[in-house]
Amino acid sequence: MIDKLERATHKLRNAVRQLHRSSERAERSEFLVEGPHACLELLKAGVQPELVIVSEDASDDVADIISIAIRSGSDVYAASPSELTRMCTTATSQGVVMVARMFEERACRGRVVALDGVTDPGNVGTIIRTAAWFGCTDLVLSDGCVDIYNPKVVRASAGALAALNIVRRASIAEFLDAHPHLQPVIAVAHDGVAPASIEPPENWCLVVGSEAHGVSAELLRRPAVNVTIPGLESAVESLNAAVAASIILYALNAQT
Numbered sequence: 001m002i003d004k005l006e007r008a009t010h011k012l013r014n015a016v017r018q019l020h021r022s023s024e025r026a027e028r029s030e031f032l033v034e035g036p037h038a039c040l041e042l043l044k045a046g047v048q049p050e051l052v053i054v055s056e057d058a059s060d061d062v063a064d065i066i067s068i069a070i071r072s073g074s075d076v077y078a079a080s081p082s083e084l085t086r087m088c089t090t091a092t093s094q095g096v097v098m099v100a101r102m103f104e105e106r107a108c109r110g111r112v113v114a115l116d117g118v119t120d121p122g123n124v125g126t127i128i129r130t131a132a133w134f135g136c137t138d139l140v141l142s143d144g145c146v147d148i149y150n151p152k153v154v155r156a157s158a159g160a161l162a163a164l165n166i167v168r169r170a171s172i173a174e175f176l177d178a179h180p181h182l183q184p185v186i187a188v189a190h191d192g193v194a195p196a197s198i199e200p201p202e203n204w205c206l207v208v209g210s211e212a213h214g215v216s217a218e219l220l221r222r223p224a225v226n227v228t229i230p231g232l233e234s235a236v237e238s239l240n241a242a243v244a245a246s247i248i249l250y251a252l253n254a255q256t
Contacts, residue, residue, distance in 0.1 A: 022149075034096075041160070053084060118146065
């Protein structure tokens with residue numbers, strides 16, 4: 001199948017490489033997806049890629065990606081392993097890359113995760129996948145958060161991006177002001193209630209801050225349910241954002 005594909009041109013390969021830059025992604029409203037798992041998950045979710053490029057020596061696990069992409073009317077090309085590696089942000093490629101359109105923002109619903117200045121791409125990608133697993137509807141990111149379409153975020157989310165409505169706002173406070181029906185549940189390091197004791201309302205917004213700075217003081221002054229994950233005294237000062245979000249989402253889901 002691969003040997004019958006048209007080869008990616010130098011111009012096309014350069015266009016893919018340019019998506020490593022956030023400014024280029026924003027200008028083109030496109031992002032890069034790397035690896036068979038993330039590509040296949042997004043395709044199964046109904047994402048129609050602008051193009052797919054596979055390695056000439058790719059394993060059989062890309063066959064489904066090629067078939068779905070061709071059926072959807074997307075262009076599929078082949079490239080040498082070295083050419084594909086140069087298109088990737090990782091040291092070696094995983095046999096396939098995909099270019100997709102950024103998702104359009106929709107109206108928010110009732111199970112929201114809001115990230116207040118979370119900058120680590122791995123944490124944000126893991127939170128996306130966890131939020132999708134627990135049936136959350138929306139992900140809100142404040143200014144100061146990592147670009148949701150950063151290739152590291154996309155890889156860490158493992159294809160779960162399409163499951164959530166992605167919203168960018170200047171601040172989480174601005175978002176909450178516009179959605180008064182959402183009860184804020186704020187993850188704090190100290191002096192909050194234990195996750196198991198939460199009695200979640202029908203519509204809630206879990207707010208998670210960065211490890212370095214936590215949730216902003218502006219948010220902490222708002223009426224909210226503050227949640228702290230109890231732990232034994234140790235040399236560890238706090239959990240990282242993804243772990244904290246996962247534990248609290250489990251508690252919210254268990255009691256809904």
